[in-house]
Amino acid sequence: MTEHDYHQERPAPPPPPAGCPVDHSWSPLNDDYLADPYPVAAALSAEHPVFYAEELGHLVVTRMDDLEAIFTDHETFASVNVQDPVFPLAPGAHEILSAPDFDPVAVMSNRPEPDHGKIRVHTRQGFSNRRLKTLEPYIRSRTHELIDEMLAGGSPAEFIEALAFPLPGETVFRFIGFPPSDDELLKGWCGDRKAFSWGRPTPAEQVEIAEHMLAYWRYCRDFTAEKRANRGDDLASELITAQEENPDDLTYREVESIIYGLSFAGHEAVTALICNTLQCLLPRRDDWAAVGADPELIPNAVEEVLRFNSSQISWRRITTTDTELGGHHVPAGTPIFLNFASANRQADLWPDPDRFDIRRPNANRHISFGKGVHYCLGAKLAKVETQIVTEILSQRLPSLRLVEDQTFDYFPNITFRGPEQLYVAWDD
Numbered sequence: 483m484t485e486h487d488y489h490q491e492r493p494a495p496p497p498p499p500a501g502c503p504v505d506h507s508w509s510p511l512n513d514d515y516l517a518d519p520y521p522v523a524a525a526l527s528a529e530h531p532v533f534y535a536e537e538l539g540h541l542v543v544t545r546m547d548d549l550e551a552i553f554t555d556h557e558t559f560a561s562v563n564v565q566d567p568v569f570p571l572a573p574g575a576h577e578i579l580s581a582p583d584f585d586p587v588a589v590m591s592n593r594p595e596p597d598h599g600k601i602r603v604h605t606r607q608g609f610s611n612r613r614l615k616t617l618e619p620y621i622r623s624r625t626h627e628l629i630d631e632m633l634a635g636g637s638p639a640e641f642i643e644a645l646a647f648p649l650p651g652e653t654v655f656r657f658i659g660f661p662p663s664d665d666e667l668l669k670g671w672c673g674d675r676k677a678f679s680w681g682r683p684t685p686a687e688q689v690e691i692a693e694h695m696l697a698y699w700r701y702c703r704d705f706t707a708e709k710r711a712n713r714g715d716d717l718a719s720e721l722i723t724a725q726e727e728n729p730d731d732l733t734y735r736e737v738e739s740i741i742y743g744l745s746f747a748g749h750e751a752v753t754a755l756i757c758n759t760l761q762c763l764l765p766r767r768d769d770w771a772a773v774g775a776d777p778e779l780i781p782n783a784v785e786e787v788l789r790f791n792s793s794q795i796s797w798r799r800i801t802t803t804d805t806e807l808g809g810h811h812v813p814a815g816t817p818i819f820l821n822f823a824s825a826n827r828q829a830d831l832w833p834d835p836d837r838f839d840i841r842r843p844n845a846n847r848h849i850s851f852g853k854g855v856h857y858c859l860g861a862k863l864a865k866v867e868t869q870i871v872t873e874i875l876s877q878r879l880p881s882l883r884l885v886e887d888q889t890f891d892y893f894p895n896i897t898f899r900g901p902e903q904l905y906v907a908w909d910d
């Protein structure tokens with residue numbers, strides 16, 4: 483294992499900060515929290531804005547000002563742990579990932595400064611407005627096609643399989659430059675990474691995920707080599723050229739690793755955001771009719787979903803040095819859990835915070851894309867995809883509704899949130 487391995491297992495953290503309140507039973511993996519995190523997060527925050535969660539082994543920070551202070555002080559609060567498995571890996575998974583050629587390096591979210599800044603300059607160029615504009619027609623036409631297929635199957639339909647899973651996957655694959663003929667293969671490999679880094683998979687599940695990660699990494703390496711020889715108008719080609727022109731800023735292994743990381747970053751959180759948007763809008767019939775009639779309402783409606791029912795409700799950091807948080811002395815090496823679920827519903831920032839309001843003036847004040855040097859590079863793409871789906875669905879299917887009496891299951895993990903299945907119906 484080297485300093486910048488993509489996924490690391492860290493030494494045991496120090497004991498809870500002296501004098502800090504300790505919660506012995508709460509965990510983001512508790513059933514009631516997975517089903518509805520918001521009332522629990524609010525109650526925990528009201529009791530202790532900063533506390534130590536024994537089950538999770540993290541110091542939990544719940545208020546917006548503390549979250550922003552942490553995100554904007556990358557020297558004290560490093561992001562190196564954000565892709566690490568939360569719980570120790572089983573030996574079988576270890577063995578697979580010890581393959582000598584499994585060597586992706588930390589490049590974006592989990593790479594410290596100053597390297598991260600140099601890598602980000604070149605990656606950010608790939609996320610230009612021009613590239614987004616060229617992707618938009620693809621997102622629109624693919625959304626129409628997937629809706630056509632859903633309609634052909636008849637009402638009701640399971641919406642994740644029909645649209646919310648394939649669309650963001652295929653969009654990020656086109657963005658990177660993967661050929662459409664590999665879509666099914668890629669979707670199979672990339673669908674379960676959240677269990678690995680943010681969940682508590684069984685040893686057998688870990689082995690399966692590790693095998694997928696290894697296969698996907700090998701694919702990324704072959705793909706990058708092939709792109710090097712045959713460039714196109716895509717992010718991978720741009721990164722390869724940037725690497726050749728700036729070998730001191732960006733290594734070839736880092737280019738391969740960016741490609742490896744992006745397909746997860748750009749996929750599941752968008753699938754969940756599209757579903758969460760429908761969960762918010764469809765039961766509120768006036769809102770569904772309003773966005774169908776006036777697409778200009780949609781960008782703010784999507785910001786409100788990101789505040790009220792985000793697809794990412796936490797993130798992590800680790801202290802690099804002794805520091806203070808919430809009046810407590812926090813030793814170096816303490817893992818921090820930043821709880822977006824409480825901060826995004828803070829009553830002093832949003833009046834009546836538990837009400838969903840597509841016209842809320844400061845909806846976009848949420849923290850769902852982070853802040854500071856690691857601010858989400860794909861925020862615009864995620865929003866554009868969700869906006870386009872909302873626009874097309876609300877115009878083509880004004881009668882679209884959630885199937886009544888369905889129960890929503892949430893995949894057990896500490897960070898990402900969206901239903902595992904979402905049944906929708908419409909009038910034929």
Ligand code: HEM
Pocket residue numbers: 553561590591592602654744747748749751752755793794797850851852853854855856857858859860861863864
């Ligand atoms: C709703 C969907 C999404 C959410 C909620 C989300 C959220 C986040 C968050 C919270 C961070 C960490 C910010 C920090 O540490 O300060 C992040 C980083 C990142 N996201 Fe996203 N993201 C989404 C979609 C995407 C998409 C579509 C892409 C790319 C295609 C993407 C690429 C990235 C990258 C590359 C980083 C690391 C940036 C860096 O470290 O410089 N994300 N995202």
